[in-house]
Amino acid sequence: MCRGGKSRGGEQTCAALFDHLVGAHQGTDLQKLSTKTSVAERGARNFFDALVSLDLPQRDKDGRYSNTTETALYLDANKPTYISQELIYLGERMYPHWNLLAPTLKSGKPQNDNQLFSITLCIKRH
Numbered sequence: 001m002c003r004g005g006k007s008r009g010g011e012q013t014c015a016a017l018f019d020h021l022v023g024a025h026q027g028t029d030l031q032k033l034s035t036k037t038s039v040a041e042r043g044a045r046n047f048f049d050a051l052v053s054l055d056l057p058q059r060d061k062d063g064r065y066s067n068t069t070e071t072a073l074y075l076d077a078n079k080p081t082y083i084s085q086e087l088i089y090l091g092e093r094m095y096p097h098w099n100l101l102a103p104t105l106k107s108g109k110p111q112n113d114n115q116l117f118s119i120t121l122c123i124k125r126h
Contacts, residue, residue, distance in 0.1 A: 027064025
């Protein structure tokens, strides 16, 4: 759902979220955050609060969002501890193989990138 770095769609929204919150020491209110990240106000609270439930940003009692200590350390592109590229790799290359676990166990055949690519093409066509 969410990754840092230069990307598209929901991933870009998350990157914009963490980038914006880097300098927001007092936190950022919902309206300003939804404007900065281009998230429609209607679904903004649900989206940001879903991320809060994952301990990515945090929300204070006044409804202002800010980065947690961990997101400030690992999702700030200006720090040497930034791990976005590793998360992108895991999301794009490693995680999809788990979708093949049940068929692999049933068939006994090994998983590989070619098999994953074929399945992805079939899914995109339908």
